[in-house]
Amino acid sequence: MYAYDEIDRTLVNERVSEFRDQVKRRLSGELTEDEFKILRLQNGVYLQLHAYMFRVAIPYGTLATNQMRALAHVARKYDRGYGHFTTRQNIQFNWIKLAELPDALEDLAKVGIHAMQTSGNNMRNVTSDQWAGVAPGEIEDPRIWSELIRQHTTLHPEFSFLPRKFKIAITASDHDRAAIKIHDIGLRLIKNEKGETGFEVLVGGGLGRTPFIAKTIKHFVHGRDILSYIEAILRVYNQYGRRDNIYKARIKILVHELGIEKFSREVEDEWQHIRNSSLQIDEEVIEDIRSRFTYPAYEKLPHMPDELRQAAADPDFEAWRKNSVAPHKVQGYSIVTISLKPTGGPPGDATAEQMDALADLADKYSFGEIRVGHEQNLALPHVAKRDLPALWKALDKLGLATPNVNLITDIIACPGLDYCSLANARSIPIAQELTRRFANHELANLIGRLHINISGCINACGHHHVGHIGILGVEKNGEEVYQITIGGRADENAALGTLIGPGVKFDEVADVVEDIVEAYLALRERPEELFMDTVKRLGVEPFKERVYATR
Amino acid sequence: MTSPLEQKKIRIAGPSVVTANRTWDGIVVYRTAAKSWSAELSEAAIVRNSDEARALLAEAVADDVGAIGPYIAPVQIGDDGKVLPGNLREQIRRTGVTIGQPAQV
Numbered sequence: 001m002y003a004y005d006e007i008d009r010t011l012v013n014e015r016v017s018e019f020r021d022q023v024k025r026r027l028s029g030e031l032t033e034d035e036f037k038i039l040r041l042q043n044g045v046y047l048q049l050h051a052y053m054f055r056v057a058i059p060y061g062t063l064a065t066n067q068m069r070a071l072a073h074v075a076r077k078y079d080r081g082y083g084h085f086t087t088r089q090n091i092q093f094n095w096i097k098l099a100e101l102p103d104a105l106e107d108l109a110k111v112g113i114h115a116m117q118t119s120g121n122n123m124r125n126v127t128s129d130q131w132a133g134v135a136p137g138e139i140e141d142p143r144i145w146s147e148l149i150r151q152h153t154t155l156h157p158e159f160s161f162l163p164r165k166f167k168i169a170i171t172a173s174d175h176d177r178a179a180i181k182i183h184d185i186g187l188r189l190i191k192n193e194k195g196e197t198g199f200e201v202l203v204g205g206g207l208g209r210t211p212f213i214a215k216t217i218k219h220f221v222h223g224r225d226i227l228s229y230i231e232a233i234l235r236v237y238n239q240y241g242r243r244d245n246i247y248k249a250r251i252k253i254l255v256h257e258l259g260i261e262k263f264s265r266e267v268e269d270e271w272q273h274i275r276n277s278s279l280q281i282d283e284e285v286i287e288d289i290r291s292r293f294t295y296p297a298y299e300k301l302p303h304m305p306d307e308l309r310q311a312a313a314d315p316d317f318e319a320w321r322k323n324s325v326a327p328h329k330v331q332g333y334s335i336v337t338i339s340l341k342p343t344g345g346p347p348g349d350a351t352a353e354q355m356d357a358l359a360d361l362a363d364k365y366s367f368g369e370i371r372v373g374h375e376q377n378l379a380l381p382h383v384a385k386r387d388l389p390a391l392w393k394a395l396d397k398l399g400l401a402t403p404n405v406n407l408i409t410d411i412i413a414c415p416g417l418d419y420c421s422l423a424n425a426r427s428i429p430i431a432q433e434l435t436r437r438f439a440n441h442e443l444a445n446l447i448g449r450l451h452i453n454i455s456g457c458i459n460a461c462g463h464h465h466v467g468h469i470g471i472l473g474v475e476k477n478g479e480e481v482y483q484i485t486i487g488g489r490a491d492e493n494a495a496l497g498t499l500i501g502p503g504v505k506f507d508e509v510a511d512v513v514e515d516i517v518e519a520y521l522a523l524r525e526r527p528e529e530l531f532m533d534t535v536k537r538l539g540v541e542p543f544k545e546r547v548y549a550t551r
Numbered sequence: 552m553t554s555p556l557e558q559k560k561i562r563i564a565g566p567s568v569v570t571a572n573r574t575w576d577g578i579v580v581y582r583t584a585a586k587s588w589s590a591e592l593s594e595a596a597i598v599r600n601s602d603e604a605r606a607l608l609a610e611a612v613a614d615d616v617g618a619i620g621p622y623i624a625p626v627q628i629g630d631d632g633k634v635l636p637g638n639l640r641e642q643i644r645r646t647g648v649t650i651g652q653p654a655q656v
Contacts, residue, residue, distance in 0.1 A: 026574070027574065027575055027616075028616075029615070029616040031617055032615050033574075033619045033620075045618055047572055047577065047619060049579075049640070049643060049644050050577070050578070050579060050644060050647065050648075051572065051576070051577035051578060052572075052576075052577040095577075096576060096577070097575065097576040098574065098575055098576065098577060099575045099576065154656060329578055344623055417639065417643060418643060418648040418649055418650055421646065426649065426650075428648075428650045429650055432650060478638060480639070
């Protein structure tokens with residue numbers, strides 16, 4: 001966990017007071033909506049179909065149990081008893097009242113949570129690997145650097161009015177769980193040949209109307225220079241990024257139009273002006289941040305405790321363990337992913353009761369720590385293997401032990417037309433139907449790793465471009481129509497999916513996915529060949545043929 | 552279901568209302584003939600041509616404290632005179648999400 005200092009606490013508290021005054025002036029009519037809109041957006045408050053939506057940041061996806069309980073409290077007291085975990089390590093509340101928002105913010109501030117910069121054209125929540133600090137083989141805990149960047153960019157005046165929103169993600173593992181290649185800046189923590197810590201810097205990734213995979217702009221930037229290098233990128237973007245057209249305002253468009261070579265030259269020129277300034281980071285600063293991350297006092301435990309050996313006889317436990325439990329850097333411990341994708345449920349939603357109960361379980365089994373991943377699942381990062389059977393039973397009682405992590409029903413979906421004012425089509429009902437179609441765990445396991453991503457409009461909050469199967473809802477002649485892509489991925493080999501053909505109607509989507517899956521099962525060379533590998537080997541044609549042969 | 556945020560010109564093809572979200576709590580409201588807001592669609596002022604729509608919207612926009620984001624939305628008038636939402640988006644705004652809410656499941 002990270003312990004905030006007095007500066008952070010003061011900042012968050014002052015922000016609440018400021019926003020309380022702004023809300024008061026808005027409700028009295030002293031501020032017009034035009035004047036107030038930018039202020040509310042800078043505090044994570046959107047207007048959606050039914051009500052205001054309140055987005056709260058979970059920096060680098062790390063939550064203490066008192067923070068999770070505070071989120072449950074907000075869900076219960078100010079909302080309708082649940083929250084929605086997003087693809088960027090945020091949580092959204094869908095039914096919040098503007099008049100009560102300052103009180104909700106004040107309650108969250110007591111545990112160091114805020115909503116600053118969770119919307120608006122500024123630096124958004126810096127995200128990271130939800131297994132940070134516990135993943136075997138990791139270079140270093142990437143949250144240390146995430147926190148450095150968070151501190152530097154929070155309320156930074158130069159980055160408060162960018163051409164458009166700006167998102168950074170950091171990973172320190174070979175396997176990218178933070179989707180860095182679809183971010184404005186992606187940082188991959190590495191060591192150079194001298195053993196020094198630094199970053200491969202990628203830029204210009206993003207989805208939405210014009211999707212791009214990020215390109216490497218510099219193969220190694222020393223850790224001490226990372227703030228100045230990021231600042232140089234942001235300055236070039238701030239200067240040349242388009243403000244005349246919202247659809248062309250993201251940095252990905254600038255990188256694409258200038259070309260990565262010219263863009264990198266501009267950044268390099270800017271960087272030479274500022275790299276030896278106060279932006280160069282002293283090792284003591286990093287050490288101070290590092291010292292504020294505390295790690296559990298792990299016990300020396302056996303690799304295979306008796307409790308785990310005995311539980312292995314239970315096929316239900318084994319089904320859950322195989323998909324939900326991952327190796328930990330410390331022997332005798334595991335990382336447990338908690339699926340927020342129950343059969344028939346909205347992906348990423350958790351009730352206040354589930355949040356409270358999870359906090360209790362995290363206190364009992366995970367040293368009081370919870371993580372949030374971009375896949376809209378949660379994780380307990382420090383579970384002793386001997387406790388896995390007991391944890392599983394407890395999760396099962398809460399409806400949180402669906403054994404589908406990384407399987408076809410572990411679907412990422414945006415809120416879609418059920419909640420979102422930008423959406424053209426519904427996402428969640430499509431996900432719900434698919435989880436019912438593939439509820440049979442043996443079938444899902446037979447299919448193997450397969451990620452479905454669903455977005456209800458071209459803004460792509462459900463990351464449909466990088467779904468192994470991507471589903472995009474659009475509107476055509478007043479009806480919901482869904483375009484299907486296959487072959488996308490969001491990991492270290494990130495790629496955009498390919499459209500397989502004309503859009504299909506709402507009622508046909510699940511049938512089409514079934515057709516694609518059946519084609520895959522028939523076409524794969526062996527059970528170990530994953531869906532993505534089959535698509536890579538054969539292209540989209542056989543799948544297209546199967547889907548449209550009878551349509 | 553084209554987002555009203557993409558509405559560029561006011562041109563209506565049938566009976567319509569002006570809808571928005573109430574400022575203090577965000578709930579869906581409709582502009583009434585009495586120049587106020589109601590949470591009931593049945594109490595909405597119905598406009599039937601573009602001039603009427605433009606006038607009703609201008610009046611709604613002027614009430615910046617009462618509600619935010621007003622726009623024109625289509626409705627259908629049933630044989631019994633009942634006013635119904637004119638598309639899926641407005642249906643969802645009126646009756647709520649189509650998916651069940653987790654806290655109620």
